Amino acid sequence: MIQICIIGSGNVAQHLIKAFSKSEKAEIVQVFSRKKESLTHLVDSDKIVTDLSDLKKADLYIISITDDAISEISKQLPFENQLVVHTSGTSSIDFLDSKNRKGVFYPLQTFSKAKPVDFSIIPICLEAENEADYHILETIAKSISNVVFPISSEQRKALHVSAVFVNNFTNHLYQMGQKICEEHNVPFEILKPLIFETAEKIKTLTPVEAQTGPAKRNDSITIEAHLNYLTDENQKNIYKLLTQSIQNNGKTL
Amino acid sequence: MIQICIIGSGNVAQHLIKAFSKSEKAEIVQVFSRKKESLTHLVDSDKIVTDLSDLKKADLYIISITDDAISEISKQLPFENQLVVHTSGTSSIDFLDSKNRKGVFYPLQTFSKAKPVDFSIIPICLEAENEADYHILETIAKSISNVVFPISSEQRKALHVSAVFVNNFTNHLYQMGQKICEEHNVPFEILKPLIFETAEKIKTLTPVEAQTGPAKRNDSITIEAHLNYLTDENQKNIYKLLTQSIQNNGKTL
Known part of the structure; x- marks a missing residue:
């Protein structure tokens, strides 16, 4: 022992x-x-x-x-x-x-x-x-x-920053989703299977392959509708920045 | 039938x-x-x-x-x-x-x-x-x-915007995590159990209860270290905005 x-x-x-x-x-x-x-x-x-x-x-x-x-x-x-x-x-x-x-x-x-x-x-x-x-x-x-x-300690730094993105920030997006639901009297429960499937998908697909949604398909009508729908400035800013990032495939242009 | x-x-x-x-x-x-x-x-x-x-x-x-x-x-x-x-x-x-x-x-x-x-x-x-x-x-x-x-159609709007946050944006954060790992020769596989557990947690905890990490505990030393570590402006901007949002508990201040 x-x-x-x-x-x-x-x-x-x-x-x-x-x-x-x-x-x-x-x-x-x-x-x-x-x-x-x-x-x-x-x-x-x-x-x-x-x-x-x-x-x-x-x-x-x-x-x-x-x-x-x-x-x-x-x-x-x-x-x-x-x-x-x-x-x-x-x-x-x-x-x-x-x-x-x-x-x-x-x-x-x-x-x-x-x-x-x-x-x-x-x-x-x-x-x-x-x-x-x-x-x-x-x-x-x-x-x-x-x-x-x-x-190594050097690799661990990368891992920890990545973990902040996939865990801390992801969980915060769940919180935002919950808040938007609750503000409009929709049970957050409805979204949970989507949340599990989003994680499940990367067992078989890369995140790039798994990406869907209005940003990915450059659907500017839906993006505009969503931005008009959101009233909170913080939600709007996060929506805009992440939409741009998806459209640029995660790269700074 | x-x-x-x-x-x-x-x-x-x-x-x-x-x-x-x-x-x-x-x-x-x-x-x-x-x-x-x-x-x-x-x-x-x-x-x-x-x-x-x-x-x-x-x-x-x-x-x-x-x-x-x-x-x-x-x-x-x-x-x-x-x-x-x-x-x-x-x-x-x-x-x-x-x-x-x-x-x-x-x-x-x-x-x-x-x-x-x-x-x-x-x-x-x-x-x-x-x-x-x-x-x-x-x-x-x-x-x-x-x-x-x-x-209702009105509720469905809220649901769809929320779905963009918890699915499209979340999946994009997975992509960013993968990119940071690959840039530093760390297998993205290591992060997958964390991704599944992040989703699993909301079966028993609310997203607010499940939140952890440097932003949540106002650990400014780690936040600074992460921002210095990231070289891509887009990654830095997303890190900053989501960190602020966690610190403000999702609210615009």
Whole structure:
């Protein structure tokens, strides 16, 4: 068993704790949390430490906290030459202090506390400084997920920006669709099958092949009608910019 | 059996023909197409007519053609006082000529010729001028789908604009994500589970509840880093506008 200490108690940390507790390769020996009570529903109370100096020896330390605290916490770790990774999509591997062996264990998914996730289909992006450490990360990653990739810090930047487009921005478009429906007494439920099919389609088609709609077919009559119909300036601006972008096939002209 | 003539041979027309051919309530008696060969893979050749004057008597005529041709074709129909509907999300019921009884049969989904669809989960939005006609539409709609709604022309406008946001624009964001990945040698495959989960989430959460990411948490360091990372002006503009919109919760300030 690979012995793991998890540092953090947020969303990602909690989903990792749940996933590792089912893994046959990983054993959580301790979890660090500033507030013990935020984890008592998941971890035995005697495994939760609130002081970094109480951390025991382990094969792997996973820092899963906000990006801006990673550097500081990694400096405060009271040991050297251990394998220490973070779970951030945005932070370089070099945000970790060099007194330990560094790595990244980045599960690429959108986590909500309220919704359970199936970790087996979540891609885990790994980075390490040497092959032996990569192997440790790979062993535990493969024990919870079927989709494991080596991804450099440079590649991870691209992945994280892309994730903002396909997840954060997409979800915001759902919100706009819901708002337009509700303003006109149409149940948003009607749109949900369309939303699922939009995602489903890219299993078999590229996004360019899957593109449909008035912008794609240069249907200026419908585009004008939609712009006249929308009353909110923000909605209009987003409609215009994305319509132009589809017409230019995503390129700046 | 409700006898149906379909007028049109495009994407929606072809998916309807396939769906009705399995229905126990509907019988396709004829299909009108300017080019016979575009439908011979789906319909017996002797049921395809290329001249409107050859249309037989039926209980229902479904016009499934481009929006700008609906009005003209409905005028050219060589009969009166029959039930004639169109399948458009954008056109009012009044685009149909008043010499016949008018209605709308709008399946709200994104259809690609290349991809088969499960019609049973596609919402069908119905409109008719009187209850008897609505009942005919409802009978055949329910014979191919489990999700049937009465939707007025006014409501349909809202639905169609919303559909552009949640489908056309969302798919374009997938395209942008793919482009950013490819530019940096990251397989787009890694992002697909995130795309599916983004859609899945709104089965149990509202879009506002599901929102995550740097814009939502006002993480200006990550937002700045992403904007510096993007080199394409169009990508930058879309990033900025959607980030602002998330920060303002979709409202114009």
